Amino acid sequence: MHKSIERIKQMVVKEFIQIFRDKRMKAIIFVIPVIQTMVFGYAVTTDVNNIPTAVYDLDRSYESRELVRRLEASGYFSIRNYVSSPSEMQDLLDRGKVTMALQINRDFAEDLKRRTPTSLQILVDGTDSNTATVAMDYANRVILKYAKDVAGKTARLPVNVDLRARAWYNPELRSKNFNVPGVIATVIMLTSLLLTSMAVVREREIGTMEQLMVTPLKPLELILGKTIPFALIAFFDMALITSIGVLKFDIPIRGSIFLLPVSTAIYLLSVLGTGLFISTLARTQQQAMMAAFFFFMPALLLSGFVFPIENMPVAFQYLTFVNPLRYFLVIIRGLFLKGNGMVILWPQMAALFVLGIVVLALSSLRFRKRLG
Amino acid sequence: MKLLRIKAIAQKELIQIRRDPLSLAMAFLMPVLLLLIFGYAITLDVNNLTTIVYDLDKSSLSRELISELTASGYFSVVRSADSGKDIDHYLDSGKARVALSIPSDFSKNIRTGKTAQLQVIVDGSDSNTATIALGYLSALTEIYAQRIGGGRITPLIEPRMRVWYNTELKSRNYIIPGLIAVIMAVIAALLTSLTVAREWERGTMEQLISTPVKTPELILGKLIPYFLIGFIDMVLSVVMATFLFGVPLRGNIFLLAMISSVFLFGGLSLGIVISITTKSQLVASQISMVVTFLPAFLLSGFMFAISNMPKPLQIITRIIPARYFVTVLKGTFLKGNPLRILVVDAVFLLIFGLVVFAIANRKFKKKIA
Secondary structure (H helix, E strand, O other): OHHHHHHHEEEHHHHHHHHHOHHHHHHHHHHHHHHHHHHHHHOOOOOOOOOOEEEOOOOOOHHHHHHHHHHHOOOOOEEEEEOOOEEEEHHHOOOOOOEEEEEOOOHHHHHHHHOEEEEEEEEEEOOOOOOHHHHOOOOOOOOHHHHHHHHHHHOOOOEEEEEEEEEEOOOOOHHHHHHHHHHHHHHHHHHHHHHHHHHHHHHHOOOOHHHHHHHOOOOHHHHHHHHHHHHHHHHHHHHHHHHHHHHOOOOOOOOOHHHHHHHHHHHHHHHHHHHHHHHHHHOHHHHHHHHHHHHHHHHHHOOOOOOOOHHHOOOHHHHHHHHHHHHHHHHHHHHHHHHHHHHHHHHHHHHHHHHHHHHHHHHHHHHHHHHO | OHHHHHHHHHHHHHHHHHHOHHHHHHHHHHHHHHHHHHHHHHHOOOOOOEEEEEOOOOOOOHHHHHHHHHHOEEEEEEEEEEOHHHHHHHHHHOOOEEEEEEOOOHHHHOOOOEEEEEEEEEEOOOOHHHHHHHHHHHHHHHHHHHHOOOOOOOOOOEEEEHHHHHHOOOOOHHHHHHHHHHHHHHHHHHHHOOHHHHOOOOOOOHHHHHHOHHHHHHHHHHHHHHHHHHHHHHHHHHHHHHHHHOOOOOHHHHHHHHHHHHHHHHHHHHHHHHHHHHHHHHHHHHHHHHHHHHHHHHHOOOOOOOOOOOOHHHHHOOOHHHHHHHHHHHHHHHOOOOOOHHHHHHHHHHHHHHHHHHHHHHHHHHHHO
16 A cells, blocks of 8 residues: 555655646646636726717707716716718728717707607617617616606606616626636536546657556556646646635635635546546547547537536536536535535536546546557 | 748648657547537537426416427426425425416416416526526516416517627537637647747757758748648538528628638747747647637637626737637628628738747747857
């Protein structure tokens, strides 16, 4: 037993020397998580703000200017252009310079003063259906609010329902709170998958696998020696992203911080297992890389990382049950945002554990077969 | 530059590709798989939000409100709560995303003309879904109030909205053209980023160097087979997008083919540059992820609108070729943009391709010496 541990240790040391012999690897292992966290913290927001808008104001009255001012003041719209013809509006939309174009007709102010219902033309670029929906909703709200203010108390509805809404866990609804914890899960998966599978296959490609096999290393020790270094790198990435998230982006950690390494370890079972499995399929590093992506892309898309699982067709929802990323995302977001403890998270942990054991067992079996 | 030598290298590369049917199969299946997932599984539309209702009023008015919500299709009630604790549990465990509690004086207040209150809690951890849910809720309660109050008052201003280019606001039409750009960027990187590094690792590069083949010939020879694979992928994606998913293709298809070729040329050349400079497949795979995959996915405007990003990042997106290709694809598919409008993007892609190709040539010369 003691000898076995010693052999694994030697193997891990050899592996680290090999990985970091290439000095660029050090930088890469550090840079990838940092870049991803930064981009997700700053760039990836599904919040819709500053929708580029063009205004075609035929009325040029105090009222029309007031309406435009209110649209701009809402923060949702940023007025980029004042145009003087419909063809200009068309051109701006065609070129994608603006997403929305508002046309205020000549008698707008006159109608308002006489309290006769008037209308506004709004053109929306529907290319981005998501932004378009939100933009129309915002525009509607701002305009109706303005109409109400102009109409005064007379337009009061006979029935008033006051909706008091609160958002739990993320009261300001910041999308970085949702995204950054998820980055931990995806970075670990992508780097571990690629590194594990490619490192094993490289050994075979260069022909050093034979050398390893003539050493007293047992297959299981070989597997452990090959995977432990990448597990350690994964833990490093996890700590790094968590620090950036907390220090730079003010992501709260409401749950127990000890559950973070524990659940990461359970998650790594299936991720490293999958990497190992890919290495038994691939003959070349090229194949390993493509296969890793072939697994990663669907896993990423069908995990709830960006796209909620409930919105998928039922068949795809079942498919997500074999996706380790799915469980880890629930755990990690629960830990960070909801302050979930074991009481709530244990089913996810258990599922992840079972999945990991199965994947690891399967790939170890295949791995030993290929060695023999 | 001799055509014969380019042909010879291309042939050698083709033989190598054919010997690796697994990689080749994946190169063709990857776009198909991604398009299928995005076409069938993923939608940005929010429906069936799991909702827990705590109805303390238990009146016909409160029941009517609940059925208003469920009938809309946006909310599906998973449980009627018996206590406030139920709400905590359902939200904490993620079994419900929305909790609606109706106070006991809800119907009384409505009948006596007072303002009736409703308490709503949404799970904010998914901020996007939460925002949309709140929007739906406020719209639906407004409709409910108008209906109960008997008829609606016409607002003084009626906004008449018209949607262009994607009239039905299908998220599929929006995602798929952009997705093709991401797929092409990833495929281009996957195909070429290892090809030169592999020759170095296996020691076959020395053999190639000892032949009379010149640098540009070698690089072009390596590019051509992958260009063909990439182009077939492109055709496959466009065919699937139009025929399987019914995304309208309003622009000129030849123009699209031209600009796609230019983009592919740049993407493949970038892969070659990575491969030449790293000389290690492991490092090359990691770098091509940072340089190609992440920017194409996150900073191209394919899903996440560039106008929402902070200014410095918006500037960075200007040097990302996928950004221009996304614009071209969305413009060609949905807007039917002519060359007049796409010319800026096309020119950028051309310049990018030529510059990267030149870099590949320079870097490689040094290594031989």
